[in-house]
Amino acid sequence: CTERLGLAGIQPSVGSKGDSYDNALAETINGLYKAELIHRRGPWKTREAVELATLQWVHWFNHVRLLTPIGGILPAEAEANYWRQLADSNTLAEVST
Template sequence: MRFTTHLIAAGIDASIGTVGDALDNALMESQIGLYKTELIKLRGPWRSLADIELATAEWIEWFNNQRLHTAIGDIPPSEHEAIHYAQHQPDQAPAVTS
């Protein structure tokens, strides 16, 4: 529910179905496609579920905190988000972690 609320606040509506239902959202489908292409298919075959879980956690940390994103000025998404909140909600700005 919190994720759906965040999407609605960002102006992202569902592609099909009820408003705010992100389960079929093109944004999510694109993200899942990146995950499969950049991690699952590239580094497989996998020996166990534990290996996939650890690799997924590492990929998510890299994707959010280290990956440089050209559309937001070649900075990591977490840094861009912290700057956004600092500018729009100075008293509630999250800390940037690396």
């Protein structure tokens, strides 16, 4: 697969050869995608049906699903909390110097 990308002049988006930790997050997401969408709703009649369902699943995954391990909040809320905490810690560091 990597060779075919190279022949097409495309750089792989993730991973270095033989580095399992480098691909762990991507493989986790791929596993969830396959289990929650591809295998559960297949067999698929057309590639377009898979593409549309994939777009819907990605939207749900990024914007709608609740993150129960951290209080049942939305991904967007978790991200906003992260950036707010980072800004607060940077402000606190500036004040203390």
